[in-house]
Amino acid sequence: MKINWFKYSSPQTFYPLAEKMIPWFAWLAAILAVAGLYISFVMAPTDFQQGEAYRIIFVHVPAAWMSMVIYIVMAAWAGLGLALNARLSAMMAQALAPTGAIFTLLALVTGSLWGKPMWGAWWVWDARLTSELILLFLYLGFIALQSSIDDPRRADRAGALLALVGVVNVPIIYFSVKWWNTLHQGSSINMGAAPKMAATMLLGMLLMALAFWMYTVAVALMRVRCIMLERERSADWVKALSLGAKS
Amino acid sequence: MLMVQGLACLRGDRLLFKNVGFELNAGGLMYVLGENGSGKSSLLRILCGLLKPEEGGVFWNGKPIDLDTDIYQADLTYIGHLNGLKDDLTALENLQISARLAGNQVDDAVALNSLAAIGVARCANLPVGVLSQGQKRRVALARLWLTRSQLWILDEPFAALDTASVDVLAARLGEHMSNGGMTIITTHQEVTIHAQSTQTLRLSA
Amino acid sequence: MLMVQGLACLRGDRLLFKNVGFELNAGGLMYVLGENGSGKSSLLRILCGLLKPEEGGVFWNGKPIDLDTDIYQADLTYIGHLNGLKDDLTALENLQISARLAGNQVDDAVALNSLAAIGVARCANLPVGVLSQGQKRRVALARLWLTRSQLWILDEPFAALDTASVDVLAARLGEHMSNGGMTIITTHQEVTIHAQSTQTLRLSA
Amino acid sequence: MQWASWSAFFNMGGYAFYVWVSFGLTLLCVVWEVLALRKRSAQALRLSRLLAQE
Amino acid sequence: MNDAWLIILKRDLLLAFRRRSDVATTLFFFLIVSSLFPLGVGPEVAVLSSIAPGVLWVAALLAGMISLNRLFAADFTDGSLEQMLIAPQPLALLVLAKILAHWLVCGLPVVLLAPLIGLQYALPNDALLVLVWSLLLGTPTLSLIGAIGAALTLGVRGSGLLVALLVLPLYIPVLIFGAGAVAASQHGMSAQAHLSLLAACSLLSLVLAPLATAAALRISVE
Amino acid sequence: MNDAWLIILKRDLLLAFRRRSDVATTLFFFLIVSSLFPLGVGPEVAVLSSIAPGVLWVAALLAGMISLNRLFAADFTDGSLEQMLIAPQPLALLVLAKILAHWLVCGLPVVLLAPLIGLQYALPNDALLVLVWSLLLGTPTLSLIGAIGAALTLGVRGSGLLVALLVLPLYIPVLIFGAGAVAASQHGMSAQAHLSLLAACSLLSLVLAPLATAAALRISVE
Ligand code: HEM
């Protein structure tokens, strides 16, 4: 069977399609989250070193994973949009960025909230923490660039280029920060302090990560619909749609 | 030969024009007319490859211009709304630099001659910043006496020129066409230019 | 009464005009005409007190305008080349803010009425950024239905307006003059405005 | 089951603040993002309706 | 009707609210610049906390300076500034309203974010408190003095760099007293003297800067 | 005729020469920013010399960033950029020439001035040498990466601040290796590793940045 991709990649057809997809992902996210939370708070045993504080891991690690994954996915969409001149891809990239930034922020904040009881400090200039902070800056730059260019086509392409440059730079940043830290002096605090993970803990983390994944898809779809409405304001399908919609 | 097929141009969320197509052969002149904001400049920029059309294509000697860009650009001279002159350089320096950038090596005497042709020889050694609007425009247009490219795309070249210079420029354009060149031009003024064939494209806002 | 004596204006190192003088009485309309760059806008800015003249003075009811500035400015409405609108605010918000800044407290209904008067009521709750050039201009001009000042200084108010709006605006100007107001206006178009007395000032470049 | 009582659960072995703020903030972000998006889409629809009625 | 300054204040705040992402950039700039130093200086806690007052204050200075071009530039290009100039209101008052709005939008967030960054520099709690106080007293001066520079460079070529050259030297007293206050409290001394001096600077510039800015605006709009 | 890039290089240098005062501002900015720190941090020699590598490098970063708006802005407004885009020459090559000119005019002077300021921070002689080397290897990367940001923000509202947001995070590796090199030599270690990494960054950006910048320019000029 031959699928007409072009048809689905036009905003007009994707808009209602996304509407149908959103509840599925939202419910999946909710179910996975409930399961994950059950495991993380009820099933997972107390950690003998860190006490109950370690339960932060169930949001912290999934959030940190998502922050990195979303950046790569975003850059991939952006690159695709640039290469194929596909509007929908560029819109997906734009829709993913804020969610990625939020997860990055969450990883930072929950990490800090974990660090305080464990290390006695809210923040240390550790390599991993620093590179996560820089990742946040990269997200913010992308968002700021797109929001300050009025012409959407130009915004798409400029943003895509920036995302690609950023992706090239991410490994460089990661390693530079790593070397920066170790070349100076051994960090007095070791991130690997967490003990060998029990299977239940791993399961909990995986479930939470999957829940975040599904949530990301749902939210990105919601945002992409908003972007379509805003951009194609004067297109006939949006006019018809808005006149048909209640309230 | 320049061939244009089914061009559409979107600016912001406004469709300026669509389905614009034409052919231009050696010795041909084409006027692009229309009101302010109707998309004339945008069309010329598409023809130069500066702007990507929403739909359609531009072909030079049968090849899409975004494939053999360098060959096309060597055959092209474009003078837009902006003069592309540096205020801090003299007229002569500006002219030489832009000619050499376009691939024409020129010495002082030749460059001076072309400035003289359009009547700004006396400004040759003045920084362009102190020239008047019309004089600046003429320094930019002096490139047309140096270039050897076949296709000229000129965006309102007569604006800000006095009548004497308009005639000089029109004569130069006629000469170009009689040598087998092609010109695409926008203008709000009535100017007679001699060409083997003349066509008009009218854009409506 | 506005009295102007021996004005001269220097821009860069060019003397745009000198020895410009006139009187404008209640009910009087004055056209300022001239080519592009002849100094019309500069003259209007001098009359508003935005630009200091090289020589000469402007007097309102016998007093120099740079002495009793606040009184003069309360009697003045100026709409220049720029609309003074914020793209991110709605038409209604823009209108209310500029009216209140000029000292006229207005409620929603009154502001809406004046937008309706010039035919942009439907745009009232749209951010000005999405409006077309002509619609923006009309939102700026809607202030003329709210202000109670006596002297209006308008720089090319008819530019970018369609014919229907031109008539509406001309009628409003006529009404203003019949109420004893004064208007100074520049325009490149032929528009009939009724006034008790009409004079013309022609600047040459 | 890890917890002797609800209060032990809420106390989180003395780390209540850190744990609950972490999870709470995450929840807050999620809720805020969803609400903000719904508002944005309603606003976009309203604006395009205003434009369509022109 | 003398609430004209309130109208301007409200308008500018509304505009900032409608363009939240624009506003955020100042904050991010502060965040990024102050995060650059540990990367340059190294992660040792002792060094970082000893340079924290100076670094944070320099970052605040730079953020304040770089946000200046937003103060009048938009009003200048869209013509609102002309309208303000010919409004039957004292221009200095309107200018003060604009500066206040600018401070609320660009200065205050920096004040509020600073303790968070102070934490990253391992500043002790009471020094954090003094940091907030010093910024609270000092950043208004930055906005006030900066407004003069912004008004003078309106519409001038290369104004970004020019405003830096004009304004940074004038910021130096604020920097000295501000960083001094935090350092004093870090060393267990009273920050009172420094804070009073900061307040004095603020008051002085509150009186003089709006007048100077108004005069500069009249010149720039010609 | 493939000397087009030479024409651009010569033209830009000539222009910089005709406008010497404009050029000096970058240098002044570097000077002012790096002199602000002793005012904020206090005059103790030990502290100053330990933070010197980081501070000088951060100042160089900021100076590099703030001078970026001069890279393409003038060409964009006067139309020379269009002419460069339609010249029958590889755009990336012309862009490279512009970046080289920019570095010679804005980067090199900073490199030459830095040891003088390093002296004020009581850096030892060999650290000064490493400072110059690290800047020499690192500042070209700043110009190269910065060019992408400058091209992306051409003609964009609020581009001054935006370019900072885009470019500073990408500068971080250069900062780390550059400051690291100086700090290493300060502590009596070899700076070789850091300098090689800096050189590697330079080479990588030399290959990629002109291409990315050329693409960005095509987007911005539309
Ligand atoms: C602001 C502070 C923190 C930040 C920005 C941060 C960031 C990150 C990131 C980016 C990851 C994912 C790395 C990867 O999977 O390769 C991660 C994983 C992790 N973090 Fe954190 N973290 C912070 C604080 C902490 C603290 C205080 C602890 C515990 C004491 C901690 C424990 C962990 C653990 C156990 C993992 C999982 C490691 C793995 O799967 O390989 N983090 N963190």
Ligand SMILES: Nc1ncnc2c1ncn2[C@@H]1O[C@H](COP(=O)(O)OP(=O)(O)OP(=O)(O)O)[C@@H](O)[C@H]1O
């Ligand atoms: N970069 C841009 N982004 C968005 N819209 C643009 C851009 N450039 C031009 N436009 C819009 O496109 C329309 C056509 O512009 P264009 O310059 O092609 O007109 P024109 O026919 O050359 O007019 P003129 O006779 O005034 O030169 C205008 O409405 C203009 O506002």
Ligand SMILES: Nc1ncnc2c1ncn2[C@@H]1O[C@H](COP(=O)(O)OP(=O)(O)OP(=O)(O)O)[C@@H](O)[C@H]1O
């Ligand atoms: N700020 C300025 N500095 C120097 N010269 C200026 C300035 N503003 C205008 N000029 C010059 O003064 C002359 C007159 O400008 P002005 O705007 O008054 O003309 P105008 O008659 O209103 O023209 P138009 O019909 O185009 O509106 C022009 O040559 C212009 O270049």
Ligand SMILES: [Mg+2]
């Ligand atoms: Mg045009």
Ligand SMILES: [Mg+2]
């Ligand atoms: Mg005018």
